[in-house]
Amino acid sequence: MKSKKKLRLSKGTMAFPYFAVSVLFVIVPLVLILVYAFTDASGNFTFENFARLGAASSWKSIIRSFLIAFFTTVICLLLSYPTALALTKIKASKRMIILMIFIMPMWINSLLRIYAVQLFYADTLGMEKGFVLTLIGMVYDFFPFMLLPIYTILADMDKMVLEASADLGAKPAETFFKVRLPLSMPGIVSGALMVFMPAMSSFAVSDILGYDGGSATFLDGKLFGNVIYYYFERGNYNSGSALALLLLVLILFSTFLSNVLTKGKTARKGGTIA
Amino acid sequence: MKKVFKAFFEKFRREKAERPLSETANTQPSVEIHPLKKSERIIEVQGLTKVFDGVTVIDNMNLAIKKGEFVTLLGPSGCGKTTLLRIIAGFETPTEGQVFLENVNVTDVPPYRRPVNTVFQRYALFPHLNVFKNIAYGLKIKKIDKKVIAEKVNAALKMVDLEGYGHRDVSSLSGGQQQRVAIARALVCEPKVLLLDEPLGALDLKMRKDMQEELMAMHKRLGITFLYVTHDQEEALTMSDTVVVINDGVIQQIGTPKKIYDEPANAFVADFIGESNIISGVMLKDFCVRFLGQDFECVDKGFAKNEKVDLVIRPEDIKVYPEGDEKGQLVGKVLSSIFKGTFYQMEILANEYQFTVQSTKESKEGDTVSIGVKPDGIHIMKKLRSTNTFYGKVTGEDTVEFCGTEFTFNNVDGIEAGTDVEISVDFDAVSLNDDETDGDLGGNVSQTLYKGKYYQVQVYTDTDEDFFTDTVDDWDINDRIGIKIDHSKIVVKRLENEE
Numbered sequence: 170m171k172s173k174k175k176l177r178l179s180k181g182t183m184a185f186p187y188f189a190v191s192v193l194f195v196i197v198p199l200v201l202i203l204v205y206a207f208t209d210a211s212g213n214f215t216f217e218n219f220a221r222l223g224a225a226s227s228w229k230s231i232i233r234s235f236l237i238a239f240f241t242t243v244i245c246l247l248l249s250y251p252t253a254l255a256l257t258k259i260k261a262s263k264r265m266i267i268l269m270i271f272i273m274p275m276w277i278n279s280l281l282r283i284y285a286v287q288l289f290y291a292d293t294l295g296m297e298k299g300f301v302l303t304l305i306g307m308v309y310d311f312f313p314f315m316l317l318p319i320y321t322i323l324a325d326m327d328k329m330v331l332e333a334s335a336d337l338g339a340k341p342a343e344t345f346f347k348v349r350l351p352l353s354m355p356g357i358v359s360g361a362l363m364v365f366m367p368a369m370s371s372f373a374v375s376d377i378l379g380y381d382g383g384s385a386t387f388l389d390g391k392l393f394g395n396v397i398y399y400y401f402e403r404g405n406y407n408s409g410s411a412l413a414l415l416l417l418v419l420i421l422f423s424t425f426l427s428n429v430l431t432k433g434k435t436a437r438k439g440g441t442i443a
Numbered sequence: 444m445k446k447v448f449k450a451f452f453e454k455f456r457r458e459k460a461e462r463p464l465s466e467t468a469n470t471q472p473s474v475e476i477h478p479l480k481k482s483e484r485i486i487e488v489q490g491l492t493k494v495f496d497g498v499t500v501i502d503n504m505n506l507a508i509k510k511g512e513f514v515t516l517l518g519p520s521g522c523g524k525t526t527l528l529r530i531i532a533g534f535e536t537p538t539e540g541q542v543f544l545e546n547v548n549v550t551d552v553p554p555y556r557r558p559v560n561t562v563f564q565r566y567a568l569f570p571h572l573n574v575f576k577n578i579a580y581g582l583k584i585k586k587i588d589k590k591v592i593a594e595k596v597n598a599a600l601k602m603v604d605l606e607g608y609g610h611r612d613v614s615s616l617s618g619g620q621q622q623r624v625a626i627a628r629a630l631v632c633e634p635k636v637l638l639l640d641e642p643l644g645a646l647d648l649k650m651r652k653d654m655q656e657e658l659m660a661m662h663k664r665l666g667i668t669f670l671y672v673t674h675d676q677e678e679a680l681t682m683s684d685t686v687v688v689i690n691d692g693v694i695q696q697i698g699t700p701k702k703i704y705d706e707p708a709n710a711f712v713a714d715f716i717g718e719s720n721i722i723s724g725v726m727l728k729d730f731c732v733r734f735l736g737q738d739f740e741c742v743d744k745g746f747a748k749n750e751k752v753d754l755v756i757r758p759e760d761i762k763v764y765p766e767g768d769e770k771g772q773l774v775g776k777v778l779s780s781i782f783k784g785t786f787y788q789m790e791i792l793a794n795e796y797q798f799t800v801q802s803t804k805e806s807k808e809g810d811t812v813s814i815g816v817k818p819d820g821i822h823i824m825k826k827l828r829s830t831n832t833f834y835g836k837v838t839g840e841d842t843v844e845f846c847g848t849e850f851t852f853n854n855v856d857g858i859e860a861g862t863d864v865e866i867s868v869d870f871d872a873v874s875l876n877d878d879e880t881d882g883d884l885g886g887n888v889s890q891t892l893y894k895g896k897y898y899q900v901q902v903y904t905d906t907d908e909d910f911f912t913d914t915v916d917d918w919d920i921n922d923r924i925g926i927k928i929d930h931s932k933i934v935v936k937r938l939e940n941e942e
Binding site for chain 1: 532533534553554555556559560561563564565567568569570571580581584585628629632
């Protein structure tokens with residue numbers, strides 16, 4: 170008994186550094202955002218900052234952010250699923266090499282990757298900066314986050330279950346829609362969240378690849394993340410915090426929604442992000 | 444010693460999946476296909492061969508299965524029985540040969556168009572569907588009316604004793620219940636043949652026994668042909684109408700459980716099915732065999748005079764008498780005696796052979812006893828092989844190459860260099876060395892079989908060949924050893940021209 174108690178104590182001690190870091194860099198900033206969001210420039214309590222959310226420009230940027238995140242997610246999914254499926258059919262020895270080629274960009278700083286996209290598409294191919302280029306940059310940036318969870322779930326899938334489906338008379342297409350796709354839902358959901366959430370709050374990609382001159386179409390306008398950045402850059406921490414808080418709530422809500430939607434329909438296998 | 448061998452053999456069986464081997468590697472199957480009329484054949488395979496990555500898992504197999512029978516494919520793991528089942532189900536394409544279902548060639552028909560259904564080893568239920576939807580899956584695919592589906596599924600649930608479980612999540616069921624769902628799911632499609640791939644492997648002993656009985660009852664009631672794969676010889680003997688014993692991708696014997704047990708076709712079958720004493724002997728004449736230095740009366744005939752044979756004596760067929768009793772034929776010493784509930788299992792050493800004996804009368808350890816066998820207790824089997832055969836090429840005036848090594852030989856026929864030849868090496872021309880460098884070539888021990896006074900050892904070479912030899916020593920499975928061949932005993936023959 171004595172030794173057990175000692176062990177527990179040491180485990181608690183081990184967790185202390187992580188605890189300290191998370192207090193410093195997660196809890197404290199969150200509290201600060203909360204405080205700033207509900208105070209004005211002189212530190213008095215107010216709801217004033219949220220009044221700005223009612224402005225048309227704020228709503229438009231939220232809708233834009235949502236649209237670009239949505240398109241990024243859908244395109245990533247459409248690219249990843251067939252890729253992941255093809256990967257599982259390759260011989261195991263070659264598979265790791267090819268998987269590495271897909272994952273390797275993740276090892277490079279994302280800012281560098283975005284500048285590379287700019288260099289190639291805008292500077293070399295002469296593409297206009299704007300919505301389309303931002304979308305390309307986002308898909309390029311987030312593709313591995315969709316590929317990995319889907320690949321994992323497809324690679325771990327029990328082949329016997331697919332054989333059982335064929336055995337019971339299902340043609341390959343029927344087996345895909347009735348067995349393979351439903352069983353890969355956890356991977357799809359987890360991949361979608363990992364792409365959708367950072368895409369929704371992204372500002373670096375659109376800052377570099379977004380529209381940078383005069384008047385533009387609706388889609389080319391600023392994203393929500395850029396609006397928040399705009400406020401912080403000008404020292405308006407109160408308004409920026411209010412918008413950041415709203416973004417946080419929106420993301421939490423979408424996570425909750427996707428968990429509810431897939432509950433009971435997913436297999437136990439495969440990771441979810443939450 | 445025999446115990447040690449058994450342990451090795453068990454280990455070997457488990458490890459065998461990597462590459463199939465046996466002492467019967469190149470022999471023709473001793474198949475006794477009961478002559479089936481065409482209309483009686485529900486499944487038939489012809490000249491079936493399956494090679495995975497250069498390893499032959501099924502070797503030129505021919506088999507016909509009778510409509511309505513409960514047929515078991517029995518063999519150690521890695522023997523090719525599951526592959527055979529998967530080829531029949533359509534999950535694997537044979538490298539060579541044809542598969543017929545009801546005399547229709549289905550070799551190239553995909554699994555979803557074959558009139559068979561499978562019960563998988565680990566159930567393979569759909570985890571995202573409940574019990575009802577799992578069972579209804581096959582019927583839904585066939586676009587059957589919903590009402591009819593509900594009726595059939597409920598009937599199937601009733602059949603497997605799972606009424607009221609339809610709405611349950613499959614993961615909430617016990618192993619036995621999941622297996623019953625898997626059986627119901629397959630049977631509800633009314634297949635012509637139900638294929639079962641070690642379906643009871645994951646269940647505990649009591650559940651297995653119950654499920655065995657249920658399966659037998661189901662088979663009787665439905666009249667569907669069951670093709671059942673197992674490595675459990677007791678299960679096979681209990682449940683089947685016909686047992687097909689497979690080893691190393693080759694059918695060893697086909698017969699009723701009783702025939703397989705009483706009249707094993709060869710030493711492998713005798714050893715695999717039940718406890719047995721396998722001894723080498725010489726057939727002196729009809730009804731008379733000589734082994735362990737003594738002549739015995741037996742009931743077998745039709746062997747050549749002085750033909751070397753293997754013989755099997757079941758432990759329960761050996762009678763134990765007090766010392767000096769005239770009914771006994773051999774004098775032995777009891778090495779051990781263990782009470783097994785209804786009988787005593789004894790190890791008795793007689794004429795240097797360690798017999799396993801089962802008797803209701805106890806003899807104490809250390810006792811000297813007299814043991815005897817009635818003529819019908821001795822079953823004579825043809826020896827599978829006593830020579831190693833290889834194919835190679837003559838490389839010089841008196842050199843021949845086979846198994847990746849060059850040997851000198853006595854070229855009496857004056858075979859010219861470059862000729863393809865068949866090489867035979869008798870068992871007694873082969874000796875084994877602890878040190879690989881002491882031999883002509885290296886190999887790994889893959890199987891040893893105790894034959895009384897000596898072991899038959901099988902060695903697997905790097906060039907994918909098998910060497911057999913009889914030695915007095917027991918060798919450890921997987922040991923790296925050297926194979927030495929007495930060059931003067933190498934017999935080289937020209938290959939017959941096929942033109």
